[in-house]
Amino acid sequence: MSKTDIRALIADSMLEMERTGTYLSVEVNAVLDKYDSLDARDKAFYKTVMDGCCERRITTDYILDQYSKTPVRKMKPMIRAILRMSVYQLLWMDQVPDSAVCNEAVKIAAARGFSGLKGYVNGVLRTVSREKNNIRYPSKEDDALKYLSVVYSCPEWIAGMLCESYGPDRTESILKALLDSRYISVRLRTDSRSEERLADEWTKAGVDVSPNPHIPYGRLLKDTGAVQRLAGYDEGAFTVQDTGSMMVAELALIRPGDTVMDLCAAPGGKSLHAADMLCKQGHVYSYDISESRCERISENIGRLGMEDMITVSVHDSTLFMPEMEEKADVVIADVPCTGLGVIGHKSDIRYRITPEDTDSLVPVQRQIIDSAVRYVRPGGRLVYSTCTMNKAENEDQASYIMENYGFRDITDRALKQSAVIPPKNTDNSLPGLRILPDEWRSDGFYICVLERA
Structure with a gap:
């Protein structure tokens, strides 16, 4: 497939x-399945541009509004898609010549029935190309948000919420790190000799393999296909699982x-990890709200051969x-949340959630908590976790459990007894x-380990 066709496919997907x-x-998985015959480079180009366009949309729209007489919100949808994907390539894909980006965008506009706007598309993109090192961004001092x-x-309301918890400078560091997330985290299930052999096979296949600095049996992979x-x-031999989840x-x-009881368990990574830690002695009960979500869990269980556990x-x-009251030594409650911590890998989340979502999710989390605490045996542990960075969904909920159900926070003790290697100066306050x-x-993740008296 020619580069014009690949870029046209991207524009169609965005539309x-x-x-x-x-x-x-x-959308990405559906297109790559449909065009499975594409070579690896074309697939990688498609995925990179799709991910990048979504991730950088607020930035690209800000730039387009500076150099286009027509605001982004008033552009024809196809033209908007073409310009967004082209600006992303101009600013963040140095290996693609600017002239090629502009020329291919003009070809797609014409092929999609917008020959009359070829000059407009060409003019906007060549101006961006010429001025890309002189773009004026908002002043941090004048308007930090x-x-x-x-x-x-990042939507301003999310930046504002993070600033309230972490301050502007730490928020900037967090947001920068989320944009730099370009790896896949995996958990290995093999012995050390097999790990070396597996890593060697991955490296030979062109995968960049590095150790997870915090989990001895974790690896960070890039260029995996x-x-x-x-x-x-x-x-x-391995399963995809992020550091926080492990x-x-x-x-x-x-x-x-x-x-072990794992509530809200799909796609099953924590259930599988818990089962591995049981060493074939004990059992995991894994729950989720729908047949489709449970099917995902069962598929992963089958691949890892854990049906008996x-x-x-x-x-x-x-x-x-009621039948599970005080039956569990460990209850894992990884509750539904706003998902702010995973926008580095699921970039469209930032455009889907709203401040109202937090308000609606907190009561749901409380309902799950009110049931979860009753499953824990005396002396057992409840692990409350989310993949967000919002105090109302994290620390406030842990405090609710301690204040209302007599659990105590043993996270610091658990961290010292575990295989986790924390960063220096981890905040335990x-x-x-x-x-x-x-x-x-x-x-981004939050974990609180709570022990029942």
Whole structure:
């Protein structure tokens, strides 16, 4: 497929997402499945531009509004898609010649029935190309929120919420780290000799492999292509799992013989990790709200050969299950949240969530908590976690558990007893543990390990 065709495919995908509200990952996977015959370079180019256009949308729109007489919001949808993807290439893909970007954009405009706007497309893009080193961004001193929003392509309300918790400078460091997230985190399930062999096979296939600095059996991969095609995937030698997610099972201090309940479990990474830690002694009960989500868990269980260790059930975790009262040594409650911590890997989340989502999710989290605490045996542990960086969903909820149910925070003790290698100067002054992207080289995450008296 020619570069013009690949870029046209990108423009069509962007238009489809705008028209239907399709999630980025769903659209990308559907197109790559449909055009599976594309060579690896074309697939990589398509995915890189799609991810980048979504991730940098606020920034590209700010730039386009400076150099286009027609505001972005009033552009014809196809022209808007063409200009957005082209500006992304001009500013963040140095290996693509500017002249090629401009020429291909003009060709696509004509091919999609906008021959009359070829001059406009060409003019805007060549101006951006010429002025890209002179673009004026908002002043950090005059308007910190506007600066953070535009430079790091983050909605102002999210930047404001993070500033309230971490201050402007730390917020900038966090947002920068989220933009730098270009790896896939995996958990290895093999012995050390097999790990070396697996890493060697990955390296020979062109994958950049590096150790996870905080999890001894974790690896960070770049340039993987389709993960499902990596050596060891079909055999269940590894599973995709971020640092924060791996830390949940580690900090739960799971022992062989334990009974573990994993609420809101899809796609099943924590359940599988917990089952591995049981060493074939004990059992994991894994729950999620729908058949489709439970099917995802079951698929991963099958690939890893853990059918005898994990029972999967459809259940709404806001509802209490009397038959499981005080039955669990460990309860994992990784509750639904705003997902601010994963926008480095799921970049369209930042445009989908609203301040009102936080207000609506906190009561749902409380309902899950009110059931989860009742499953824990005396002396057992509840691990409360989210993939967000919002105090109302994190520390405030941990405090609610301690104040209302008599649990105590043992996160610091669990961290010392686990295999986790924390960064220096980890903040232990608040309930639980904040896992922030700039410090942990991971998605943003929150974990609080709570022990029942």
